[in-house]
Each structure stands twice: as C-alpha cells, then as structure tokens.
Amino acid sequence: MKVWSNPPFEGVTLEEGYTIQQAMIEASRCLMCADAPCSCDCPAGVDARGFIRKIRFENFDGAVKLLKSDNILSGSCAYICPAGSQCAKGCTAAGLTRPIDIAALQRFVTDRERLQGMIEPAPPVRNGKNVAVVGAGPAGLGCAAELAVRGYIVRVFEEGPEIGGMLRRVIPSFRLPPAVLDFEIEFIKKLGVEFSCLNAMGRPEELLSKGYDAVFVGCGLQKPVGSDLIGSRFKQVHQALDFLTASKQGRMPDVGKRTVVIGGGDTAIDAARVARRAGAECFMLYRRTQREMPAYKEEVDAAWNDGVEFYFRVMVRSVVGQEKATGVRCARIKWNEPVPGTERSYVVEGPEFVIPCDTVIVATGQGPSSDLGLRTTSDGKIAVHKETMMASAQGVFAGGDCVTGGGTAAWAVGMGKKAAVKIDVYLKGSPPL
Ligand SMILES: Cc1cc2nc3c(=O)[nH]c(=O)nc-3n(C[C@H](O)[C@H](O)[C@H](O)COP(=O)(O)OP(=O)(O)OC[C@H]3O[C@@H](n4cnc5c(N)ncnc54)[C@H](O)[C@@H]3O)c2cc1C
Numbered sequence: 001m002k003v004w005s006n007p008p009f010e011g012v013t014l015e016e017g018y019t020i021q022q023a024m025i026e027a028s029r030c031l032m033c034a035d036a037p038c039s040c041d042c043p044a045g046v047d048a049r050g051f052i053r054k055i056r057f058e059n060f061d062g063a064v065k066l067l068k069s070d071n072i073l074s075g076s077c078a079y080i081c082p083a084g085s086q087c088a089k090g091c092t093a094a095g096l097t098r099p100i101d102i103a104a105l106q107r108f109v110t111d112r113e114r115l116q117g118m119i120e121p122a123p124p125v126r127n128g129k130n131v132a133v134v135g136a137g138p139a140g141l142g143c144a145a146e147l148a149v150r151g152y153i154v155r156v157f158e159e160g161p162e163i164g165g166m167l168r169r170v171i172p173s174f175r176l177p178p179a180v181l182d183f184e185i186e187f188i189k190k191l192g193v194e195f196s197c198l199n200a201m202g203r204p205e206e207l208l209s210k211g212y213d214a215v216f217v218g219c220g221l222q223k224p225v226g227s228d229l230i231g232s233r234f235k236q237v238h239q240a241l242d243f244l245t246a247s248k249q250g251r252m253p254d255v256g257k258r259t260v261v262i263g264g265g266d267t268a269i270d271a272a273r274v275a276r277r278a279g280a281e282c283f284m285l286y287r288r289t290q291r292e293m294p295a296y297k298e299e300v301d302a303a304w305n306d307g308v309e310f311y312f313r314v315m316v317r318s319v320v321g322q323e324k325a326t327g328v329r330c331a332r333i334k335w336n337e338p339v340p341g342t343e344r345s346y347v348v349e350g351p352e353f354v355i356p357c358d359t360v361i362v363a364t365g366q367g368p369s370s371d372l373g374l375r376t377t378s379d380g381k382i383a384v385h386k387e388t389m390m391a392s393a394q395g396v397f398a399g400g401d402c403v404t405g406g407g408t409a410a411w412a413v414g415m416g417k418k419a420a421v422k423i424d425v426y427l428k429g430s431p432p433l
Pocket of ligand 1: 080081082134135136137138139140157158159160164165166167170171199200201202218219220221222244266267268270370399400401402406407408409410412
C-alpha cells in the first residue's frame, strides 16, 4: 500500500483517502492567495482555491460541481496527476510548512460523490449542430463534454474497444481504480455525448462531408518509437504499451525472476512497477542522468518504494540469447556538453557488459500511429494554429498528446476543453484567423 510521499497525516494512504475531518483540516491550511498559483499551474484550468474554499464551508457538492465544470476527469486526475509538478508546485503554504495536498482534497470530494451518488447534470439545451470527436482519451472527452454542455450534439469515434484512452488502456489499476474512470464516463454520457467504439477514423474531412459541422482530433500517441532495433525477435521482449495493456486485461506475460526495463519516462516506470508487482526483480536502464529523466518525480519515488532499481547513463546495445533472451548487452556512457544545433554526443566508458534477465520491456517513447492526412510538424505531431487550435483542414481542430507530443491527462483535458471553446466560436460564425 503506497503512503503519500509527503503525508499530511500519519498513515493516510492512497487507497483510504481523507476523512471529512482530515479534509477540513487540510483545506483550512489553504492561504486563499489572491493570485492562486495553484489554479494558474493546473493545465486543465481547475480553480483549486475555489474548490478548497467550498470544502472549508463544508459545501462538498459545490466543490465537486466546480471541479467537474473545470475538469471533466477531475476524479481520475486526482489519482494520477503529478501534483507536485503542476498545481502544488507554486503553493504558497510550502513557504510556511508544506504545500496543500490539492490532489488529496480533489480526490476526497470526487470519491465522496462517487460513493454517495452522482449529482446529475442539467440536460443541455441543444443547438442542432453536430461535432465529431476522434479519440476517446482525455483530450477527446474534455472536448466532447464541453461541447455537450454548450448544446452541441457530439459523437466520439474510438478505434479501441473502450473509452478513456491511456487511462483505460495502460495506466495500472493500482494507480487509477477503473471505477473512478467508469463513473466519470457515465457522467459524460449523461451530458448526452454518444460513443462509437471499434471505429477507427481516417481523414477527418470525411466526417465533415458526412454532415458534421466540425471535427476535433485527439488521437494521442499510440505507436512505440525507437524500439524496433531492440531484440524484437525474442519472445520475452515486450513493447511497454503492449505489456501494460496485456497486464490490464489480465493477460500478463510471465516476467520470470529478473526484468529489465529500457527507458526513463512514465511508461517505463509503470511497466517496471507492474513487473515488480508480478514478483520480478526489476532494473530500469536509462541512457541519460537521473536529473534528465522525463518521468515525474512522484512516479520515480513510487517505483523506488516498490523496489525498482535504477541505472543511469546506460546504453542498451542489444538483447542477447539464443531462442530465449538471457540478458541485455550494455555500455556505460558519458554525455558531452551539448552543442547548439547538433545532436548531443557521448563517449563510451569502459567495456560492454551483460545484465542477465528473463524479460525485457522496451519503453523508448511513443509516436503517432494514425495518418489522418493533416499537416504535421517535423517530429510527427499534428500542427495546429496556436490561437485557434485549427489543424491544416478547415473545421478540423486538434489537441492532446497528438499535438503536444506527450503530456499529462490534465493537460490533454485542458486542451480538449479549450478546443471546444474555439469550435464554439467557429461554429457561431466568427471564423478564427
Ligand atoms: C504508461 C503511461 C502512464 C501515464 N501516466 C500518467 C500519469 O500518471 N498522470 C498523467 O496525468 N498522465 C499520465 N500519462 C499521460 C496521459 O495518459 C496522456 O497524456 C493522456 O492520456 C493523453 O490524452 P489524449 O486524449 O491526448 O490521448 P490518449 O489517451 O492516447 O487517447 C487517444 C485515443 O484516441 C484513440 N484513437 C487513435 N487514433 C484513432 C483513430 N484514427 N480513430 C479513432 N480513435 C483513435 C486511441 O485509441 C485512444 O483511445 C501516462 C501515459 C502513459 C502511456
């Protein structure tokens, strides 16, 4: 059972959450700053000061309503947001004692609603216009919910069998209980949003020609990148997303006694934690330094607490073995100072060595999988106008990981919601520049 890395109350755990009394005490520590850095730092635009204030007045329903209007996935985000790098980063209370545990307070009110019964949304007044959303991840859901509230008829097309994107497909259940996401999806359905699963979309313009007034694309990053070089011929070498999907679906491959995870992002961390929980000794190999790891500190701490071992400045050369992988051949490297305009170089330190293992999980990043015929940046992200969020086709908007190249769930919801506002402006006859 994971205890908060910075527990406000001895023994408060992720699984248990706050009692009313604990939530009231924590909320009472909030300084209600005029500039509310917590709210400015939330990529989904949650008014943290506002909902904490409502908790202080024991207006828990009001707090949850405010949260949901700001972030339709506020319950899920309360479990998985790297709060220390987002809302709690600039918390003024840190100067006195420690930051307010905003995520725990958010979880307290959203869990409370889930356990006590949904506060049903008011049925929106329809305006007769139709919008299609491609992808049922946080970006698509954020956009769809906001459009539905604004009166649009929204249909979400999802290529997978389930709704929720990465939150459903790969984020382990011990971090995000599926019931939390289920509840939020139920609420989105009650807003009138319709879903069409197992429906992979091609060019978004086709949806426009079928009568949709606008399209939002939030297709995320589904394809592993940079991993095809590493030992794919061996059965015990897994792509991290496939590994996490399989384990979530109860098809967890046998990881043996020792697992090596290659990578330093959140996907690598989750894969390592899942393998560790399956009983394997787990070694994470990252080619850069600890400071440069893209994974959030909270996640690294959690993996460390789970007993995952980290090795930095290790470059994996190949997987070794005959029919079965028996280890990874590595080199210790030292990075040279970066030279602007050139790819950063490194030197190899000492001879290559082999780390024995039974399983290798490759988590070296994700890229776009679908070619939707929209203009992209040099690294494959969908290019959008930074003000209007419109992509290269008229009436097609995009947001989330497919535009940012990878962020957080709150970031994706925030972008989806912002795009909904832009779509609303566009469809009300003020074409964006
Ligand atoms: C292993 C892992 C752990 C993570 N941990 C955290 C965390 O702890 N905290 C956090 O905040 N964030 C975390 N993230 C990041 C977060 O999950 C993403 O930033 C977020 O899910 C992005 O949302 P999205 O809607 O842009 O994309 P996605 O969640 O990827 O959703 C896109 C959806 O579009 C669908 N799709 C793709 N192409 C098509 C098509 N052509 N037609 C129809 N549907 C399509 C996909 O099937 C998918 O369901 C993690 C990500 C991973 C991979």
